[in-house]
Amino acid sequence: MNTENLISFDNVTVSFWQNNMGVHSIKDLVSHRKNPFTNKTILKNISFDVKRGECMGILGRNGSGKSTLLRTIAGLIKPQEGTMTINGTFAPILAIGAGLELELSGYENMNLLLSLYGKSRKDTNAIQSIVEFSELSDEVLRMPTKRYSSGMLARLAFSISVANDSDILIIDEILAVGDQGFQVKCMEKIYQVKAEGKTILFVSHFPDDVVKICDTAILLENGVISHRGDAKIICEQYKSLF
Numbered sequence: 001m002n003t004e005n006l007i008s009f010d011n012v013t014v015s016f017w018q019n020n021m022g023v024h025s026i027k028d029l030v031s032h033r034k035n036p037f038t039n040k041t042i043l044k045n046i047s048f049d050v051k052r053g054e055c056m057g058i059l060g061r062n063g064s065g066k067s068t069l070l071r072t073i074a075g076l077i078k079p080q081e082g083t084m085t086i087n088g089t090f091a092p093i094l095a096i097g098a099g100l101e102l103e104l105s106g107y108e109n110m111n112l113l114l115s116l117y118g119k120s121r122k123d124t125n126a127i128q129s130i131v132e133f134s135e136l137s138d139e140v141l142r143m144p145t146k147r148y149s150s151g152m153l154a155r156l157a158f159s160i161s162v163a164n165d166s167d168i169l170i171i172d173e174i175l176a177v178g179d180q181g182f183q184v185k186c187m188e189k190i191y192q193v194k195a196e197g198k199t200i201l202f203v204s205h206f207p208d209d210v211v212k213i214c215d216t217a218i219l220l221e222n223g224v225i226s227h228r229g230d231a232k233i234i235c236e237q238y239k240s241l242f
């Protein structure tokens with residue numbers, strides 16, 4: 001494996017202001033004596049490196065901070081503390097539907113995202129490969145994506161993510177909603193992407209899938225990396241949480 005770090009996190013901390021008192025209007029706000037917003041730290045002193053060609057799994061209970069970590073890597077969230085360096089390109093599609101414009105059709109989303117990757121809107125090969133991989137019909141691809149089922153959104157999102165030549169493939173729970181045929185096809189594609197030497201970040205609640213794909217993994221517990229290392233060992237740590 002290459003020794004060049006594509007992703008480096010050094011003591012990254014992310015926190016959000018949360019309204020925990022059900023305050024939704026100015027009237028609500030003035031009737032409260034206390035500030036209803038509290039600052040909650042979601043990721044605490046996160047440090048890790050991902051090397052070029054490494055496939056890293058991200059495991060953790062619901063709410064442990066996995067998606068927040070991916071959103072931070074994608075530049076959608078600015079950390080309050082620490083430094084992060086990303087030395088590669090990736091598709092700006094994260095969780096199911098996130099990164100897609102839901103008012104736009106499947107075809108319009110393809111064009112938009114392909115132009116973001118610097119590909120021409122007339123790149124018919126890229127469009128053809130997305131259409132073929134997604135197996136979505138012409139009728140579906142003409143519909144606004146807000147009318148898609150979660151499985152259809154996953155098909156479109158994954159197909160767009162793998163249609164470009166970016167260095168990092170980010171997969172957040174996408175496999176969980178696809179039907180069995182699509183899951184098998186996605187796994188085969190992920191193996192292919194891995195064999196090409198691409199870097200993969202794989203969020204999943206299924207440790208068996210993480211072991212199949214990933215070399216290394218991190219386990220997040222309450223926003224802290226509690227374990228990091230060989231994927232098999234970390235998956236066992238994850239299973240022991242339940």
Ligand SMILES: Nc1ncnc2c1ncn2[C@@H]1O[C@H](COP(=O)(O)OP(=O)(O)OP(=O)(O)O)[C@@H](O)[C@H]1O
Nearest residue numbers: 016017018042060061062063064065066067068069
């Ligand atoms: N924009 C936000 N504003 C306030 N709090 C947020 C925001 N986004 C996430 N959180 C909080 O951050 C915590 C971690 O959420 P996150 O979505 O990262 O967890 P996760 O590990 O991906 O969970 P899951 O397995 O359920 O998908 C949760 O407590 C959530 O309420």
